[in-house]
Amino acid sequence: MMARNKVDVAAEANMGCLIGANSVVEGNFITSESARIDGVIRGNVEAKGKLLIGAKGKVIGNIKTEGIMVSGEVNGDIESAGRVEISSTGVVNGDIRAKVLVIDENAIFNGRCGMTTNAEVKEKTAEKVS
Numbered sequence: 001m002m003a004r005n006k007v008d009v010a011a012e013a014n015m016g017c018l019i020g021a022n023s024v025v026e027g028n029f030i031t032s033e034s035a036r037i038d039g040v041i042r043g044n045v046e047a048k049g050k051l052l053i054g055a056k057g058k059v060i061g062n063i064k065t066e067g068i069m070v071s072g073e074v075n076g077d078i079e080s081a082g083r084v085e086i087s088s089t090g091v092v093n094g095d096i097r098a099k100v101l102v103i104d105e106n107a108i109f110n111g112r113c114g115m116t117t118n119a120e121v122k123e124k125t126a127e128k129v130s
Helices: 002-011 120-130
Strands: 017-019 023-027 029-031 033-035 041-044 044-052 058-060 063-070 073-074 079-082 083-086 091-093 095-097 100-103 109-110 113-115
Touching: 044 058, 063 073, 079 083, 083 095, 095 100
Parallel strands: 017 033, 023 041, 029 044, 033 044, 041 058, 044 063, 058 073, 063 079, 063 083, 073 091, 079 095, 083 100, 091 109, 095 113
Antiparallel strands: none
16 A cells, blocks of 8 residues: 555656756746656745655755655745655655655654644635635
């Protein structure tokens, strides 16, 4: 079951956008689809879909997304309507607010965590639609 959950974020996300390993984005990054980040983003990230931060990927800024798997590094807060997973190679320095949080052995997480309820997720979704 655990292996299937890891695959869910990466395989089922239908990555529509890729920030390559040798890319650096200066400024906010917003996408209406899922994305994989293997390069560096210095700015806030907002994805309507899911995010995958590759092992060499790095985000210096806050992240808002539907779900995220961090195998690289995030220096900023993460807000997810669904699942946040930090793999064994992942580093998160910042606060996390999510419905589900999974931290693998050897992952690094420096921050606070707040868990959302189904009601909070539905309320936020309703606010975005209005």
